[in-house]
Amino acid sequence: MYDEVIIGSGPAGTALAYGLKAQGHQVAIVERGKWGGTCPNVGCDPTKIMMATIETYWQAKHMLEAGMEGDLKINWSSLLARKNAYTDTFPSSALNNLKNTNIDTYYGNASFNTEGQLNIEMKGVFQSIESKRFVIATGQSPIIPDIKGKEFLKTSNDFLDFENLPARLTFIGGGPVAIELAQIAAATGSEVSIILHGERKINGFDQNLAEEYLKILEKQGINIYSNIEIRQVEKIDSAYLLSDAEGFKLEADEVISAVGRKPNVEGLNLDLVNVRNSKKGIEVNSHLQTTNKEIFALGDVIDKKGGKLTPVAGFEAGYLTTFLTSESQDAIDYPLYPTVIFGSTKLARVGELNGLDHQVKRIDMSNWYTYRRFADPEAKAKIYYNDNHEIIGATVLSVIADEIINYMTFLINKKMKLPEVRKLLMAYPTPASDLQYFY
Numbered sequence: 001m002y003d004e005v006i007i008g009s010g011p012a013g014t015a016l017a018y019g020l021k022a023q024g025h026q027v028a029i030v031e032r033g034k035w036g037g038t039c040p041n042v043g044c045d046p047t048k049i050m051m052a053t054i055e056t057y058w059q060a061k062h063m064l065e066a067g068m069e070g071d072l073k074i075n076w077s078s079l080l081a082r083k084n085a086y087t088d089t090f091p092s093s094a095l096n097n098l099k100n101t102n103i104d105t106y107y108g109n110a111s112f113n114t115e116g117q118l119n120i121e122m123k124g125v126f127q128s129i130e131s132k133r134f135v136i137a138t139g140q141s142p143i144i145p146d147i148k149g150k151e152f153l154k155t156s157n158d159f160l161d162f163e164n165l166p167a168r169l170t171f172i173g174g175g176p177v178a179i180e181l182a183q184i185a186a187a188t189g190s191e192v193s194i195i196l197h198g199e200r201k202i203n204g205f206d207q208n209l210a211e212e213y214l215k216i217l218e219k220q221g222i223n224i225y226s227n228i229e230i231r232q233v234e235k236i237d238s239a240y241l242l243s244d245a246e247g248f249k250l251e252a253d254e255v256i257s258a259v260g261r262k263p264n265v266e267g268l269n270l271d272l273v274n275v276r277n278s279k280k281g282i283e284v285n286s287h288l289q290t291t292n293k294e295i296f297a298l299g300d301v302i303d304k305k306g307g308k309l310t311p312v313a314g315f316e317a318g319y320l321t322t323f324l325t326s327e328s329q330d331a332i333d334y335p336l337y338p339t340v341i342f343g344s345t346k347l348a349r350v351g352e353l354n355g356l357d358h359q360v361k362r363i364d365m366s367n368w369y370t371y372r373r374f375a376d377p378e379a380k381a382k383i384y385y386n387d388n389h390e391i392i393g394a395t396v397l398s399v400i401a402d403e404i405i406n407y408m409t410f411l412i413n414k415k416m417k418l419p420e421v422r423k424l425l426m427a428y429p430t431p432a433s434d435l436q437y438f439y
């Protein structure tokens, strides 16, 4: 009998397994797909490996007026090979690390049975394992919209395995997945379109800076269509024809569904163990406990207010390790954390303004020395601060917005004020040495 059996070996499940094992618990982990889960296999890591080339490409292009010479071109096969060199070996090393730590591993599809224990099915063969507690960390999968011709739609997983880059590639949906993959494809030579079913905006981000970001995408050659609700995808010869109900038509060689992700709960038999869930995920209390008090859930599969992101999954694993192995009964207390749309230029935000009195400072950094030095022509920010002159939130648009937003997160979480920031000595010239100007 195990102390805990964890379903899913993504960042949430794996971090929890190591945490519990380190505290002396008997732990097993079950996986039905690639060991390591979404982030290292088909999520954060492979996309950012590819993005590194795209960032360098645009950086070099911007430097053509600064001494750089020559034609720049990205080769899809090489891009894919570099990505595969990472993803091909990840699952086996993730599995070996678990085994070497004496965490028992089971490969197969997990589901609860009528006795409240777990069945694991592999190629029609079932085995049952018993545990005092179970933890659901099964993540999410891409949503395919229920439209005519939905069988022709591909997902971000398929994109990362395209042998050849399609000449014309269309994304339905305009969230981080579409925006990141669109930039990779466009810089590598594909004619890319993004179809938004609503207005020109990026969910969760400041409207003005999101519009600036969409313009940057357009400058990269990406077509953006708004207020188009795709109703049908038809196969025509070797391509596809997308259409809405109002006469919009667009041809593409591949179409990616990037309309969001849904929690992986199907087939778990949650009803047999009285675990409640909604379309947004499994319901948990402030101890990550489901409606069955011996079953916990964490990571992307839970219904939560904030982002479904890798560092958040890791934070939840750390919390649950403490909750399950110590006397502490504290509720989970998330710190502020940033959200980033990655690309050659990034759009990043941090801070919750809901209902709080705040003032806004708009900053154009494009003429600041730091940003001119590495040719960042569109560096802008909005800083939100309270009456005490403490920064409470920020949105940053820049080639280095991912780093800037981490600094801002640190300053906000530490409630630092300008005089304290001025007491820090930072290397010059670096983005950190400019932090004082954000106040």
Ligand SMILES: Cc1cc2nc3c(=O)[nH]c(=O)nc-3n(C[C@H](O)[C@H](O)[C@H](O)COP(=O)(O)OP(=O)(O)OC[C@H]3O[C@@H](n4cnc5c(N)ncnc54)[C@H](O)[C@@H]3O)c2cc1C
Pocket: 007, 008, 009, 010, 011, 012, 013, 030, 031, 032, 033, 034, 035, 036, 037, 038, 039, 042, 043, 044, 045, 047, 108, 109, 110, 111, 137, 138, 139, 140, 156, 177, 264, 267, 268, 298, 299, 300, 301, 308, 309, 310, 311, 313, 342
């Ligand atoms: C294209 C893309 C890019 C992303 N980029 C970023 C990024 O830059 N930064 C960031 O922070 N986040 C990013 N994310 C999100 C990030 O990948 C997730 O937040 C993170 O992987 C969640 O971890 P998890 O452990 O909860 O779930 P997952 O990593 O999804 O792992 C769940 C695991 O459970 C397994 N499983 C499911 N059901 C069962 C079952 N019944 N039996 C056995 N096993 C099962 C699955 O096979 C999977 O391996 C990205 C996601 C995508 C798709």
Ligand SMILES: NC(=O)c1ccc[n+]([C@@H]2O[C@H](COP(=O)([O-])OP(=O)(O)OC[C@H]3O[C@@H](n4cnc5c(N)ncnc54)[C@H](O)[C@@H]3O)[C@@H](O)[C@H]2O)c1
Pocket: 145, 172, 173, 174, 175, 176, 177, 178, 180, 195, 196, 197, 198, 203, 229, 230, 258, 259, 260, 261, 307, 308, 309, 339, 340, 341, 342
């Ligand atoms: N940089 C990052 O941190 C990063 C990168 C990629 C993914 N992720 C994670 O993965 C999640 C999923 O990303 P995503 O981009 O797939 O989903 P998303 O839910 O963030 O965005 C989906 C977009 O599709 C739109 N949409 C919904 N239905 C539609 C329809 N029928 N037609 C057209 N558009 C439609 C939505 O309005 C939304 O803009 C993110 O929320 C995040 O948790 C994070």
